Amino acid sequence: MKFNVIALKMPGRKFKLGVILVIAATIMIVCCWGAGEDKEEERLKKEDVIFDIRNELDEAVIPIEQRLLQLEKSAYFSTRKIYPDVPFLMEKDRKRILITGGAGFVGSHLVDRLMKEGHEVTVVDNFFTGRKRNVEHWVGHENFELINHDVVEPLLIEVDQIYHLASPASPPHYMYNPIKTIKTNSIGTLNMLGLAKRVRARLLLASTSEVYGDPEVHPQNEDYWGHVNPIGPRACYDEGKRIAEAMCYAYHKQENVEVRVARIFNTFGPRMHMNDGRVVSNFILQALQNEPITIFGTGTQTRSFQYVSDLVDGLISLMNSNVSSPVNLGNPEEHTIQEFAEIIKATVSNTKSPITHVAATEDDPQRRKPDIRKAKKLLNWEPQVPLSVGINQTIAYFSEELANSHRRKPKPVPVS
Numbered sequence: 001m002k003f004n005v006i007a008l009k010m011p012g013r014k015f016k017l018g019v020i021l022v023i024a025a026t027i028m029i030v031c032c033w034g035a036g037e038d039k040e041e042e043r044l045k046k047e048d049v050i051f052d053i054r055n056e057l058d059e060a061v062i063p064i065e066q067r068l069l070q071l072e073k074s075a076y077f078s079t080r081k082i083y084p085d086v087p088f089l090m091e092k093d094r095k096r097i098l099i100t101g102g103a104g105f106v107g108s109h110l111v112d113r114l115m116k117e118g119h120e121v122t123v124v125d126n127f128f129t130g131r132k133r134n135v136e137h138w139v140g141h142e143n144f145e146l147i148n149h150d151v152v153e154p155l156l157i158e159v160d161q162i163y164h165l166a167s168p169a170s171p172p173h174y175m176y177n178p179i180k181t182i183k184t185n186s187i188g189t190l191n192m193l194g195l196a197k198r199v200r201a202r203l204l205l206a207s208t209s210e211v212y213g214d215p216e217v218h219p220q221n222e223d224y225w226g227h228v229n230p231i232g233p234r235a236c237y238d239e240g241k242r243i244a245e246a247m248c249y250a251y252h253k254q255e256n257v258e259v260r261v262a263r264i265f266n267t268f269g270p271r272m273h274m275n276d277g278r279v280v281s282n283f284i285l286q287a288l289q290n291e292p293i294t295i296f297g298t299g300t301q302t303r304s305f306q307y308v309s310d311l312v313d314g315l316i317s318l319m320n321s322n323v324s325s326p327v328n329l330g331n332p333e334e335h336t337i338q339e340f341a342e343i344i345k346a347t348v349s350n351t352k353s354p355i356t357h358v359a360a361t362e363d364d365p366q367r368r369k370p371d372i373r374k375a376k377k378l379l380n381w382e383p384q385v386p387l388s389v390g391i392n393q394t395i396a397y398f399s400e401e402l403a404n405s406h407r408r409k410p411k412p413v414p415v416s
């Protein structure tokens with residue numbers, strides 16, 4: 001408008017100047033306009049580039065985020081343990097139970113049964129022959145506790161019942177450190193009886209058919225006093241268990257401690273140690289690996305084998321009974337060791353193992369078969385699992401153990 005005013009006031013030259021100014025202004029405006037357009041274009045381009053980068057980043061990041069989420073979920077579920085079903089017991093029915101040697105072969109099966117009944121179970125084990133893996137499926141459960149402790153040292157813990165199983169039980173294991181075996185069965189039992197006395201708990205001692213030694217009475221009933229060599233290689237165990245029984249009855253008489261004594265005959269089943277050294281695990285492992293089945297001596301010596309679940313039933317019945325005198329727990333089906341080797345050979349499919357004889361062991365009991373009339377009458381207990389069923393379960397267990405141990409074996413280093 002100002003240009004026009006000038007132009008109007010000064011016609012001629014002034015008009016030209018006005019026109020020039022108008023043109024210049026227009027050019028400026030157009031230029032500025034053009035520059036503005038360029039900037040806008042640039043901005044849009046930049047936005048496009050940013051958009052593209054974002055898209056590419058999203059494409060790369062989203063799968064990573066999803067994978068992380070999956071990993072988080074799986075870590076959560078793998079650390080969140082699924083326990084076997086445990087019923088809720090009312091306070092008056094729920095017992096606090098201590099199992100010494102509870103990570104061992106028999107002990108761990110007893111743990112399973114008592115946990116599944118809904119009791120509070122504390123395991124004490126020094127892991128000499130026991131293994132954490134036998135009870136690891138309960139670790140972390142609110143009703144379960146695992147204590148690494150040697151019963152040779154005193155222990156103070158509030159419980160209602162004590163199953164005292166702590167002791168090596170296989171001949172090569174208990175002979176490996178005979179002094180320790182004696183200490184475990186004598187001092188260990190003394191400590192547990194002292195605990196039972198203090199907290200007014202009932203104690204069940206896992207004694208053994210070995211208290212009958214190399215028996216002159218057949219089958220062995222609870223009244224038989226036994227035939228034990230007190231200075232032989234087995235003495236650490238059979239005399240150890242005899243003193244443990246004597247201690248139980250001394251505490252019972254003198255201190256009114258409630259005691260139960262189970263004389264356990266040969267027992268077998270899953271969770272026996274690969275290096276257990278007893279006849280059942282030895283023969284099965286030899287047959288599975290096509291190695292010679294080694295009979296110690298002539299093979300005419302006899303044994304009667306019970307499956308571990310039957311023993312667990314018997315132990316619980318005895319603990320909860322009012323029978324304070326010793327009770328045999330075993331399966332009376334008797335076999336010579338030669339027969340037993342043949343049974344294993346016939347049951348392990350496709351085995352090429354020959355049956356061989358090696359030197360007899362010193363003081364090996366020649367005949368053993370439990371008289372279980374007392375358990376039948378007073379506990380209404382007798383074994384339920386036939387030998388063939390138990391053997392098949394145990395073969396399946398050791399096959400799996402062998403497969404796992406081969407998987408775990410390190411690969412041989414190639415020779416360069």
Ligand SMILES: O=c1ccn([C@@H]2O[C@H](COP(=O)(O)OP(=O)(O)O[C@H]3OC[C@@H](O)[C@H](O)[C@H]3O)[C@@H](O)[C@H]2O)c(=O)[nH]1
Pocket residue numbers: 169170171207208209210264265266267277278279280282283294295296297301303337361364365
């Ligand atoms: O490889 C073997 C192992 C063992 N045997 C024989 O098989 C028989 C049984 O021997 P084990 O080692 O299995 O067990 P034992 O009967 O000698 O002792 C057992 O008795 C009862 C329990 O208290 C104990 O678990 C254990 O001491 C013995 O006659 C033994 O000499 C073999 O012929 N070959």
